[in-house]
Amino acid sequence: xxxxxxxxxxxxxxxxxxxxxxxVPTIFTSSAWGFxxxxxxxTVTLGFNVPQTGAYADEGADELRAYMLAVEHLNGxxxxxxxxxxxxxxxxxxGILGKKVEYVTxxxxxxxxxxxxxxxxxxxxxxxxxxTGGSSSGVAIAVQSLCQEAGVIFMAGLTHSNDTTxxxxxxxxxxxxxxxxxxxxxxxxxxxxxxxxxRKAYHLTADxxxxxxxxxxxxxxxxxxxxxxxxxxxxxxxAGDFSSYIAPVLNSGADVLILNHYxxxxxxxxxxxxxxxxxxxxVNGKQFEIVVPLFSRLMAQGAGDAIKGILGSTNWHWSLxxxxxxxxxxxFGTKYGFPPSQAAHTCYVxxxxxxxxxxxxxxxxxxxxxxxLEGYKFDGLGNGPTEYRADDHQCFKDVLVxxxxxxxxxxxxxxxxxxxxxxxQVEYEPDNPFFAGGELGECNPGA
Numbered sequence: 001x002x003x004x005x006x007x008x009x010x011x012x013x014x015x016x017x018x019x020x021x022x023x024v025p026t027i028f029t030s031s032a033w034g035f036x037x038x039x040x041x042x043t044v045t046l047g048f049n050v051p052q053t054g055a056y057a058d059e060g061a062d063e064l065r066a067y068m069l070a071v072e073h074l075n076g077x078x079x080x081x082x083x084x085x086x087x088x089x090x091x092x093x094x095g096i097l098g099k100k101v102e103y104v105t106x107x108x109x110x111x112x113x114x115x116x117x118x119x120x121x122x123x124x125x126x127x128x129x130x131x132t133g134g135s136s137s138g139v140a141i142a143v144q145s146l147c148q149e150a151g152v153i154f155m156a157g158l159t160h161s162n163d164t165t166x167x168x169x170x171x172x173x174x175x176x177x178x179x180x181x182x183x184x185x186x187x188x189x190x191x192x193x194x195x196x197x198x199r200k201a202y203h204l205t206a207d208x209x210x211x212x213x214x215x216x217x218x219x220x221x222x223x224x225x226x227x228x229x230x231x232x233x234x235x236x237x238x239a240g241d242f243s244s245y246i247a248p249v250l251n252s253g254a255d256v257l258i259l260n261h262y263x264x265x266x267x268x269x270x271x272x273x274x275x276x277x278x279x280x281x282x283v284n285g286k287q288f289e290i291v292v293p294l295f296s297r298l299m300a301q302g303a304g305d306a307i308k309g310i311l312g313s314t315n316w317h318w319s320l321x322x323x324x325x326x327x328x329x330x331x332f333g334t335k336y337g338f339p340p341s342q343a344a345h346t347c348y349v350x351x352x353x354x355x356x357x358x359x360x361x362x363x364x365x366x367x368x369x370x371x372x373l374e375g376y377k378f379d380g381l382g383n384g385p386t387e388y389r390a391d392d393h394q395c396f397k398d399v400l401v402x403x404x405x406x407x408x409x410x411x412x413x414x415x416x417x418x419x420x421x422x423x424x425q426v427e428y429e430p431d432n433p434f435f436a437g438g439e440l441g442e443c444n445p446g447a
Contacts, residue, residue: 035365036151036446037129044099044364046071046351047106047128049119049143050157054110055238056135056263058298059343063133063157064105065336066344070351073331074101081331082352085324085380090359097358108134110237112142119143123150129364130155130354135263135343136237137161137210144173151446153366155350158343160262160294162213165394166435171443172366174373174393176353176386177346178426180214181434183293183313186399186421188221190311195256195289197226202254204245204269206261207234214260217434218293222258230254235261235269242269246276255283258291266292267302274306295402298341300414307404307414314400316345316382317417324382339412349381353388367443385423391430393440399426 037045048067051060072078076093083091095101104126106118115134122128123146131147132155134140140159147154148170156164156175160183165175201222205211211234219229230252235245246269249257257278261269273279273290281288292299295312318329318339328348332340340348354369357376361368374390386397401419408414428435 034447035367037123037127038447039099039129039364042099043102044096045126045128046101046103046354047119047122047126047131047133048103049106049108049115049122049131049133050347051110051135051139052105052107054108055265056110058302059135059158059263059296059341060108060133062298062341062344063135063347066332066340066348067103067132067351069332069335070348071101071103074351074355078335079327079331082324082328082348082381085327086352086356087379088356088360090356091352096355097362097364101355104128106133108136108139108143110136110139112138115139116142116146119146120150123147123152128152129366132347132350132354133157134159136208137164137213138208140164140175141168141209144168144170148172148441148444151366151444153354153369155354157347157350159210160214161210162217162434163209163438165392166213167437168209169392169438169440171370171393171440174350174353174388174395176350176388176395178313178315178397178399179394180210180217180293181428181432182399182426183214184217184221185426185428186313186401186419187218187291187293187311188225189425190401190419191222191291192225194311196286199225199227199256199286200230200252200254200284201227201256201258202230202249202252203232203258203260204242204249205232205234206265207236210262211260213434214293215258218258218260218291220434227256235265237265239265240268242272243276245269246273246278249273249278250276250281253284255286256289256291258293260293262294262296263299264302266294266299270303270310271306279309295415296342297339297412297415298343300404301411303404308406310404311418312402314402314415315342317342317400317402317415318345319413319415319417320382322380322382322384324380328382345382352381353378365445367445370443389430391440392435396423396427398423
């Protein structure tokens, strides 16, 4: 899409709305030639929409820390962090296009309706030109849809469901985080080597879009190994007590429990599974094993000793030796006193990627930003060479398989990277059945 095309599309949309005589919020109609929340003064406002309450609040708190650090670096404060290692040199530490970056925050409550209401308020009342955040795929999908309707860019935070860049993808939305299919593709071979190909798996699965696609992905890749799926049981988000779901595993004939849970739900279900003695049992002549497909350092910290020896996957880890990771960990650690989580990392990176796209495009127009991000290849942000694929706005990069350390050296040194899975192993065609059914559609500039 050329810049002349995105400008023309914006004009056509504006004319159509005006001609139909529809009532449009004043915030969306700054001028006939404008776009949603076009910055007019010396500042630009970003909206950080994170779970400050609920089952994923720990991730939300770390995301917010990272966002505030990114704003500091964009405005030329602090040590610059990953601005110093980013392969693009468009960002100069003088804001975005010379405008000082400001921000507003919201609480998604890990609920789609609350997240949409929060994002809508930030767009309509606070003038946010970009929305980012979330630690739930249900929230991410809901807010991505709202941003598409409103004509602003959505830079997804922590969202792992295949649907975010699958059937629910939108032209105005972008995801840096990896997805459930990639977790399955990375974990499958490692699980086969560690536990063999003759296994019986029992799934406990969070009852929403992420859980469904994580379960489906893990089933596909473990059954490809030769594993049998004994049962798949849905559990409510925020259940707290998972004992009634774990007890039936004992008599199911399964010798592997796969916990498709995240945040405090994973901490609680894993801890309770250990308390039930599952890890100490021998079933079918094999040592019983537990797998957590999506890991985070925050979850490992919450689960304590229960995490030891447990395999899973992660998007990034603070122990990686690359220069980008070291720069970010230093900045974050200096400011907050502990290393960042993968949620913090992806949110920090998404903020920089948005600002960089605006700089490279020379415009805040969302359609210019879309053009700048589609097919964009970059490095120096902690994951090695990375590409924002134009077909679906999914980032493709290496994926980490990790395991809970048996002998951690600190309360933060809880996970060890056991394999860096190359991008080629986790990549898929845009029409892969796990991602079928959605269309990006057209960019929406809003006004």
